[in-house]
Amino acid sequence: MSRSGFAATLSRLQNRHGSRVLNHVGSLTAPRPFCSESDPRSRGRIKQALPGVSSFTPPANSSHDWVGPPDRMSNLRPIKYHIPEYESPLESRLRKLRQETEDWNHQFWTNQNISFSKEKEGFIYSCLKEKGLELRDEDGRKRTLSADEMAEFYKEFLNKNHQKHSVYNKEWYMRNFTITFLMGRVALLKAWRKLGWRQQDPKLK
Amino acid sequence: MYNSPCRKLTGLVGVSILQSLENAAQARLCSWDLVQLCRSSTSKWITFQHCNFLKRQYVTKTTEACQRAKPKQEALTTPLVKQHPHLQDETVIRQVQQISAIDQHPSSVQSSKETPTQDTERASSDEDPSTAQETRQWKEIKVMLGDLPGIYARLSKIRLTALVVMTASAGYAMAPVPFDPSCFLLASLGTGLASCAANSINQYFEVPFDSNMNRTKNRPLVRGQISPLHAVSFAAACAVPGITLLALTVNPLTGALGALNLFLYTCCYTPLKRLSITNTWVGAVVGAIPPVMGWTAATGSLDVGALLLGGILYSWQFPHFNALSWNLREDYSRGGYRMMSVTHPALCRRVALRHSLALIGLSVLAPALDVTSWTFPLISLPINLYISYLGYSFYRDADRSSARKLFFCSLWHLPMLLLLMLTCKNHGWTRKTDPWLTV
Numbered sequence: 001m002s003r004s005g006f007a008a009t010l011s012r013l014q015n016r017h018g019s020r021v022l023n024h025v026g027s028l029t030a031p032r033p034f035c036s037e038s039d040p041r042s043r044g045r046i047k048q049a050l051p052g053v054s055s056f057t058p059p060a061n062s063s064h065d066w067v068g069p070p071d072r073m074s075n076l077r078p079i080k081y082h083i084p085e086y087e088s089p090l091e092s093r094l095r096k097l098r099q100e101t102e103d104w105n106h107q108f109w110t111n112q113n114i115s116f117s118k119e120k121e122g123f124i125y126s127c128l129k130e131k132g133l134e135l136r137d138e139d140g141r142k143r144t145l146s147a148d149e150m151a152e153f154y155k156e157f158l159n160k161n162h163q164k165h166s167v168y169n170k171e172w173y174m175r176n177f178t179i180t181f182l183m184g185r186v187a188l189l190k191a192w193r194k195l196g197w198r199q200q201d202p203k204l205k
Numbered sequence: 206m207y208n209s210p211c212r213k214l215t216g217l218v219g220v221s222i223l224q225s226l227e228n229a230a231q232a233r234l235c236s237w238d239l240v241q242l243c244r245s246s247t248s249k250w251i252t253f254q255h256c257n258f259l260k261r262q263y264v265t266k267t268t269e270a271c272q273r274a275k276p277k278q279e280a281l282t283t284p285l286v287k288q289h290p291h292l293q294d295e296t297v298i299r300q301v302q303q304i305s306a307i308d309q310h311p312s313s314v315q316s317s318k319e320t321p322t323q324d325t326e327r328a329s330s331d332e333d334p335s336t337a338q339e340t341r342q343w344k345e346i347k348v349m350l351g352d353l354p355g356i357y358a359r360l361s362k363i364r365l366t367a368l369v370v371m372t373a374s375a376g377y378a379m380a381p382v383p384f385d386p387s388c389f390l391l392a393s394l395g396t397g398l399a400s401c402a403a404n405s406i407n408q409y410f411e412v413p414f415d416s417n418m419n420r421t422k423n424r425p426l427v428r429g430q431i432s433p434l435h436a437v438s439f440a441a442a443c444a445v446p447g448i449t450l451l452a453l454t455v456n457p458l459t460g461a462l463g464a465l466n467l468f469l470y471t472c473c474y475t476p477l478k479r480l481s482i483t484n485t486w487v488g489a490v491v492g493a494i495p496p497v498m499g500w501t502a503a504t505g506s507l508d509v510g511a512l513l514l515g516g517i518l519y520s521w522q523f524p525h526f527n528a529l530s531w532n533l534r535e536d537y538s539r540g541g542y543r544m545m546s547v548t549h550p551a552l553c554r555r556v557a558l559r560h561s562l563a564l565i566g567l568s569v570l571a572p573a574l575d576v577t578s579w580t581f582p583l584i585s586l587p588i589n590l591y592i593s594y595l596g597y598s599f600y601r602d603a604d605r606s607s608a609r610k611l612f613f614c615s616l617w618h619l620p621m622l623l624l625l626m627l628t629c630k631n632h633g634w635t636r637k638t639d640p641w642l643t644v
Contacts, residue, residue: 056339068344105413109413148603157538169479179433180437
């Protein structure tokens with residue numbers, strides 16, 4: 001699913017419902033800044049927490065990335081990337097790609113989980129309505145459909161999203177390979193540095 | 206199978222203990238209660254997540270500050286009932302939060318359950334406890350050497366790898382040649398390393414999908430314990446020595462089969478899982494190759510015996526996997542996995558039954574091909590009939606319990622079948638050389 005298409009859908013949803021939770025998703029159409037890059041003193045800290053984004057700040061003396069709890073919507077774990085003091089353009093490119101991929105993944109799975117939940121409830125409601133039953137039984141418990149009945153919905157949902165998943169898979173595989181390749185290059189670069197032979201060329205890419 | 210005697214015994218013990226516990230803090234459950242709960246349950250499907258979920262339910266009930274799980278659900282669904290004709294996204298999103306809250310790590314459950322009800326009135330004073338809690342859940346991505354064995358074990362799916370090595374060993378042991386311990390060990394080690402590599406690459410490819418499924422959300426890459434580069438390096442560090450070991454110290458045929466299997470699993474099966482149901486057949490071939498590798502490691506050639514063993518493993522995969530996938534349909538549907546159980550449920554059950562019955566046929570074929578004696582089809586008939594019966598129940602009933610029974614049966618059926626096969630191995634080659642054996 002393209003980012004522009006998803007962003008347009010989100011803005012339509014936002015206009016229709018002023019939900020704060022949707023704002024949380026909508027804020028992710030723009031890449032979340034780990035820090036304000038114009039101010040070198042703020043490296044490693046978030047100056048201002050965006051709505052819905054975790055306000056967690058790694059300690060200043062930490063030189064590693066930090067991984068958080070799974071997100072409620074997408075079930076993916078956010079990562080706060082550490083920006084080293086002398087970040088090369090290659091490392092910067094890697095970090096930005098990882099952050100962008102994280103945001104893109106988060107958008108996709110949030111959307112996926114929301115649509116699944118929404119369509120599942122709609123399906124249950126319409127099935128119960130056909131049977132002439134209310135959503136709740138006499139004891140006040142929520143009625144559920146049998147596994148066979150739900151299987152119809154699962155099949156339909158899976159087939160409906162086949163194309164979307166196909167596109168997502170291709171992009172995910174490409175991003176994953178690129179990130180790993182860049183990580184390999186960065187690791188070699190760091191090893192090179194540690195061995196003491198610094199690169200003379202400041203425009204290293 | 207074992208419910209009645211166990212229930213009586215544990216019931217007696219459990220009653221006496223429960224009575225004493227009733228006098229204690231009512232809501233507090235100790236681990237013994239959980240064991241009783243598990244034992245008295247008719248369900249054999251006690252996974253780690255199930256126990257964790259039960260623990261969470263009781264923890265939320267005992268903690269005063271936290272809301273109870275049950276009324277929470279009612280509070281969330283009432284707005285849905287009222288507003289259902291309009292199906293507002295906000296209420297649905299709350300449901301998603303509830304769903305993902307149940308699926309989440311225990312420590313994050315409290316904060317996520319509080320959020321929906323405080324949605325409209327989120328005062329800054331309320332944020333401090335939840336923020337502090339959230340802060341505690343952030344972990345530094347720093348690999349400690351002491352954690353690495355555990356991480357690598359989970360990354361390489363060590364139990365599955367052990368099963369694969371077991372089938373390869375069985376293949377080696379069934380081959381009608383003198384047993385060479387060093388070759389046997391090298392073949393097992395090489396197969397094990399190749400399997401570790403394949404499983405690591407599989408997890409590397411599937412991080413976002415694994416995050417969204419209950420069964421797989423505690424994997425190392427999903428939890429961020431290691432980086433993708435680390436996982437790929439580990440896979441390479443296993444694959445290269447493994448395949449080289451097989452090719453150079455065992456024989457090139459086994460090395461080639463190992464490389465083929467690695468390729469099939471990582472580059473065919475893993476991507477196909479999301480594209481087409483043919484992934485199950487490819488996966489069955491992947492499962493069938495290790496015993497063939499074991500046989501070729503011993504004999505150096507691809508005999509009919511190797512193909513028969515491969516055929517038995519191929520057929521076994523279907524009742525095993527189809528039964529497993531039957532109870533994961535919701536997760537597969539949401540995650541975008543194309544499995545027979547979701548898209549072609551009738552085919553799923555038919556194929557499972559068909560291949561359960563095929564196991565009987567293949568067991569009869571074994572002595573016909575001089576792999577085993579004629580005792581083997583007779584002594585393996587009870588277990589083969591039992592798995593076929595469970596396959597038929599699964600085909601007829603198509604419910605959770607029959608799927609579960611078939612899956613658990615397949616777990617002990619395979620080692621048992623291989624063991625029986627080993628005891629009935631055709632030692633025909635020894636008649637000429639062994640003076641102690643009479644014709």
